[in-house]
Amino acid sequence: MRILGIDTSCDDTGVGIVDTAAGRGSDAGTAAVLANVVASQAAVHAPYGGVLPEQASREHLSVIDAVVGRALEEAGLRARDLDAVAATYGPGLAGALLVGLSYGKGLAWGLGVPFVKVHHLEGHLAAAVPAGGLRPPYLCLIASGGHTVLFDVPAEGELRQLGRSLDDAAGEAFDKVARLLGLGFPGGPALAALAATGDADAVDLPRPLAGRGGYDLSFSGLKTAVAVRLEKDPGLAPADVAAAFERRAIDHLIGAATRAARDLDRHDLVVAGGVAANARLRGELGRAGLRVHLPPPGLATDNGAMIALAAARRLASGPADPGDLAADATPYLPLAAEGTRPRDVTRREG
Amino acid sequence: MDLPDLAATRALAQRTAAVLPRGRLLVVSGPLGAGKTTFVAALAAALGSHADVTSPTYTLVHEYPTPAGPLVHVDAYRLDASVDVAAALDLEDYLDRARAVVVEWGDRLLASHPEAWHLRLTRDGDRRSAHWAPGRGPA
Numbered sequence: 001m002r003i004l005g006i007d008t009s010c011d012d013t014g015v016g017i018v019d020t021a022a023g024r025g026s027d028a029g030t031a032a033v034l035a036n037v038v039a040s041q042a043a044v045h046a047p048y049g050g051v052l053p054e055q056a057s058r059e060h061l062s063v064i065d066a067v068v069g070r071a072l073e074e075a076g077l078r079a080r081d082l083d084a085v086a087a088t089y090g091p092g093l094a095g096a097l098l099v100g101l102s103y104g105k106g107l108a109w110g111l112g113v114p115f116v117k118v119h120h121l122e123g124h125l126a127a128a129v130p131a132g133g134l135r136p137p138y139l140c141l142i143a144s145g146g147h148t149v150l151f152d153v154p155a156e157g158e159l160r161q162l163g164r165s166l167d168d169a170a171g172e173a174f175d176k177v178a179r180l181l182g183l184g185f186p187g188g189p190a191l192a193a194l195a196a197t198g199d200a201d202a203v204d205l206p207r208p209l210a211g212r213g214g215y216d217l218s219f220s221g222l223k224t225a226v227a228v229r230l231e232k233d234p235g236l237a238p239a240d241v242a243a244a245f246e247r248r249a250i251d252h253l254i255g256a257a258t259r260a261a262r263d264l265d266r267h268d269l270v271v272a273g274g275v276a277a278n279a280r281l282r283g284e285l286g287r288a289g290l291r292v293h294l295p296p297p298g299l300a301t302d303n304g305a306m307i308a309l310a311a312a313r314r315l316a317s318g319p320a321d322p323g324d325l326a327a328d329a330t331p332y333l334p335l336a337a338e339g340t341r342p343r344d345v346t347r348r349e350g
Numbered sequence: 351m352d353l354p355d356l357a358a359t360r361a362l363a364q365r366t367a368a369v370l371p372r373g374r375l376l377v378v379s380g381p382l383g384a385g386k387t388t389f390v391a392a393l394a395a396a397l398g399s400h401a402d403v404t405s406p407t408y409t410l411v412h413e414y415p416t417p418a419g420p421l422v423h424v425d426a427y428r429l430d431a432s433v434d435v436a437a438a439l440d441l442e443d444y445l446d447r448a449r450a451v452v453v454e455w456g457d458r459l460l461a462s463h464p465e466a467w468h469l470r471l472t473r474d475g476d477r478r479s480a481h482w483a484p485g486r487g488p489a
Contacts, residue, residue: 010408010409010410091409092409093409093410093411094411094413095440144408145407145408146408146409147409164402164404165404166391166402166404167387167388167391167404167405168387168404168405168407169404169405169407169408171408172405172407172408175407176382176407180382185428220383220387220388220405223382223383224382224383224473227381227382227383228383228475228476231475232475331411331412331413332401332412332413332414332415332420334401334402
């Protein structure tokens with residue numbers, strides 16, 4: 001089964017095509033990525049230092065047809081070869097989501113093939129689960145500039161949110177502390193590089209949500225603690241501050257994941273999002289005794305192939321829901337807190 | 351107003367929610383760590399939203415459902431100072447349908463939006479306080 005997936009939740013226009021037949025049978029875990037094209041708006045927005053929401057939706061609109069064409073070309077397919085179409089319906093920017101979702105629905109309708117709506121974070125999860133098939137139950141930690149969420153996958157297709165950042169996303173905290181240290185913005189990777197040369201014991205920083213238990217996360221207070229320490233003592237070595245911050249931030253993420261693993265008796269952890277590239281995170285997770293699964297480099301950041309992969313998993317467990325054709329762009333779309341599928345949440349709302 | 355703890359921030363948010371006109375633009379300013387996102391979270395709860403409020407620095411715009419329309423939460427931190435934020439964000443469209451639009455790092459909107467409210471948050475060490483800019487808050 002050949003599935004085309006679209007993600008336009010923020011500033012990149014992502015279109016990917018996967019083929020489940022190229023894997024083993026209908027097992028979506030083994031689907032092969034035939035194409036993965038991402039048109040980044042970074043160049044368009046460079047003078048602004050970031051995405052502009054309205055400009056983002058106009059830009060998605062102007063390039064999406066060409067990006068779909070390139071993906072088909074890369075896969076060596078024609079549109080009529082597709083067996084299903086999928087698109088992100090949330091969370092994200094309203095106008096940007098609308099472009100990809102409407103395009104995907106129109107394409108599916110025109111081809112007479114099923115349409116599958118996909119939660120953006122479900123896409124990240126699908127991208128990170130390795131070919132060869134990781135069987136539930138397992139945990140998934142998504143830590144990026146925009147999202148920090150820990151959830152449990154007790155059974156195929158079920159996502160149960162265990163915790164989330166109550167304020168700043170982990171990647172955002174890295175970038176903002178980097179700016180406090182004069183490393184520019186975004187400077188998360190630069191901060192991690194500097195931290196490797198510093199002494200984490202030289203600067204005392206608080207442990208976020210210390211003694212609180214549970215699986216929620218918080219990075220805002222840690223960021224503020226760094227600001228306060230630098231104001232009080234401008235002579236602190238930036239490398240030591242970076243090392244102390246990184247240790248607290250990474251230990252905080254690992255603490256939540258390992259507590260959840262112990263409480264729920266899980267042995268596998270899927271890590272996705274930009275923070276998954278952090279060397280300290282990878283090293284500490286290895287020592288924590290968890291089997292860690294990371295997405296291939298091309299699928300770690302926002303892309304369309306991950307949306308197609310998520311749709312493949314969905315379709316492997318049953319036919320598409322015709323109601324997905326009526327899905328609205330949904331800017332606010334939390335994962336379910338109790339063992340339900342994301343789609344059930346929207347049904348209750350609708 | 352001093353904001354020694356979360357309860358004080360929640361009380362300020364409750365008082366604000368009670369008088370904040372529908373469709374109003376509210377600029378919340380202050381340095382890193384002043385408590386801007388914390389105030390927005392408290393305001394969302396005070397407006398009857400059950401949404402998880404988080405920083406939109408990367409995602410730029412969050413919409414939290416409330417019984418009287420969405421509370422729109424914008425963060426212009428990543429946008430260059432030269433950008434016309436109102437035009438870029440299509441702010442008028444959000445204002446037409448929102449319960450309110452709260453903007454962090456949006457001081458540049460104040461000149462073009464004389465009706466906008468403006469809450470200033472400050473932090474001195476660990477001490478936080480808040481005050482309304484003159485003529486830009488509850489009467």
